[in-house]
Amino acid sequence: MDTIVFLGQDQMGHGDRALGQKILGTFLKKAIALRDFTAIVMVNSAVKLLAADSPVLAEMKLLEERGVDLLPCGTCVAHFGITPAVGKVSDMDTILAELGKAAKVLSI
Numbered sequence: 001m002d003t004i005v006f007l008g009q010d011q012m013g014h015g016d017r018a019l020g021q022k023i024l025g026t027f028l029k030k031a032i033a034l035r036d037f038t039a040i041v042m043v044n045s046a047v048k049l050l051a052a053d054s055p056v057l058a059e060m061k062l063l064e065e066r067g068v069d070l071l072p073c074g075t076c077v078a079h080f081g082i083t084p085a086v087g088k089v090s091d092m093d094t095i096l097a098e099l100g101k102a103a104k105v106l107s108i
Helices: 017-031 044-050 057-065 074-080 092-101
Strands: 003-007 037-042 069-072 104-107
Touching: 003 092, 017 057, 037 044, 037 092, 044 057, 044 069, 044 074, 057 069, 069 074, 069 092
Parallel strands: 003 037, 003 104, 037 069
Antiparallel strands: none
16 A cells, blocks of 8 residues: 655745744655655655755755655656755656555645
8 A cells, every 4th residue: 555745845844944944854864664655756846855955965865775765746847946855757647657556745
């Protein structure tokens, strides 16, 4: 049973940006404990989380090392001019396939 995390922004929740980034970092550190956690799909500003200057790059590297697929949207990466330091740039067909096979999708 695959669990996919879907990130649509580079912070968790709405409101204070610094707080949102901080709690997202904590979530990512602890997310590895999710049963059958297989991938993180990132769209819009969430792709910034994979940039070399990302405040959560260490967490992303750790997740990838533990076998979690990091799948940023290619259109979004191009839009923001990001070169991901980790992960594999994806396309909408791949993103839809991942979401389609997931037993559970957590949207953050």
